[in-house]
Amino acid sequence: MFTYRKRSVIPENVQELARELGVSFQRKKVSAELVSAFRSALQNLPAESVPRGALEIREIAQMSIGYGHREPSGLGSSFLQALGLNHKNEDTFLRDHPDLGWLLMFHGSGYVRQAAMEALTTSPSCPFEVAAVVYRLNDWVGNVRTASTEYARRFLLTASAKTISESAFFLLPQVYHLSRWNDQALSVVQDSIYRTEVLDEMREQFLAPRSGKVGQSLRLILQRSDFDIHLEKLVLDARLPTVRAIATETLLMRRARWFVGYRREWVNKVYGMTRRTAEFETRDVEIDFGVADVLGAAARDKSSLVRRIAADFLISKREYLTAEMADLSDVLRNDKSSAVRSRIDFLDRAIASA
Known part of the structure; x- marks a missing residue:
């Protein structure tokens, strides 16, 4: 409606509520009903819409600051007084309507964004609000980051498990792209995600089919051992083959690994040729689980991706194969996937030459 983009x-x-609330704010006629309606409208927005959505809301609500604008020197300036954001004035809009901060956190002025974060008095109630707070933790203005960290410490940890878990699928990969925040802010975000009730909710979401980079999110949540107790359940009951494969690999190989970036690797120094190679970090997994149940489920899984992992595990244990493992190798020997069969062929040759 109000943007120049086709979509x-x-x-x-x-869009309608953002424009109406932005205009009402400029005219100093903000109502509690309008603020409540705007926040209610955010409930159905996904977390991944924040990066572009923040710019669109700023444009739609007419909260941009033109090129060459000079910020005031402090919060008590006439600029903030004109906006009704002077902390010395008890009749400010943000004091009367703290939830107005959910709009003003997207303002073009860092002073206004800081005041918005300091005014908020409630926890995020939807994935969009959680992601918006996390992006304010990475704000380019230091004072906004400080105010956002204080807010996150008080309220992010009390947001509902469903809200945090739904936003975590988007936020976990963003950790490697948000470079301005400090360790304190990162710790608050991680602590909010690794709450027991949040991990329980994420387990249910990993069990169900869903779109997006689910495998990447699962690997990233395994950076800490808190989620390990749910892996066996994912092996047996997850609907997505990618989820079953990662859970199976992590348990059988007793190693969690996750992507951290790329590095340049020399191919030919004489001609200056390099290639980009993915880098992973790992940690050991130390948890008791039913090895026979997990291996049996993997060997009979309908996805060849999971069956290949079962074959790889048999190869790694070829010197200590049990009778049950030998039976599973017989099952995989005639697998319809050539990748699985080739692994069992290698296993047979390795055993024969031992």
């Missing part, structure tokens, strides 16, 4: 990540009703 917006912000639904029409949110």
